[in-house]
Amino acid sequence: MSVLRIDHVHIYVNNIAEAEGWYKNVLGFIRDESLLFWFTQGGPLVIKNNEAALSLFERKHHSPGHTVAFNIKPSCFHELIEILSLRSIPFTVSDHQVSMSVYFEDIDGNKIEMTSYEYLEASKNIQSYLMSGKL
Structure with missing residues (x-):
């Protein structure tokens, strides 16, 4: 499977505004206005500095730790789901x-996200695999 890049890292914080x-x-990150709707709907606040992106989540019951999200091509979801x-x-x-x-975890419990913003193709790819009965 071909991973394109690290897409973003989940950062769990006590206070989103302060973070x-x-x-x-300190690091020059600014809000990603195109994804602000997630935050207004109760999701993470996505901040970026050039291609580096962080998703700030308010820590509730989540212990310290992070999730690394890798960006992949939509066509790779078949291979990923089959491997898992x-x-x-x-x-x-x-x-x-x-x-x-x-979403899944590595052997040590670290959280991994594989994501694609090529939404329509990714959605069709995942649904067709899940409906194929190969699971």
Whole structure:
């Protein structure tokens, strides 16, 4: 499978406004206005500095730790789901309305997200595989 790049990292914070200010003042991150709707709907606040992206989540009951999200081509979801299934690695699929993601954990419990913003193709690809009965 071909991973294109690290897409973003989930950062769990005690106070999103304070964290946003810190990342802006110290590292130059600013809000990604195109994804602000996620935050207004109760999701993460996505901040960027050029191609580097962070998703700020308010820490509720989440222990310290992060999720690394890798960007992949929509066509890679078939291969990913098959690999996870063959290795009995539990996963979940999330439809974020602008992206499709598959979530799972590595051998040490670190959270991994594989995502594609080529939404329509990714959605069709995942659905066709899940409906194929190969799982």
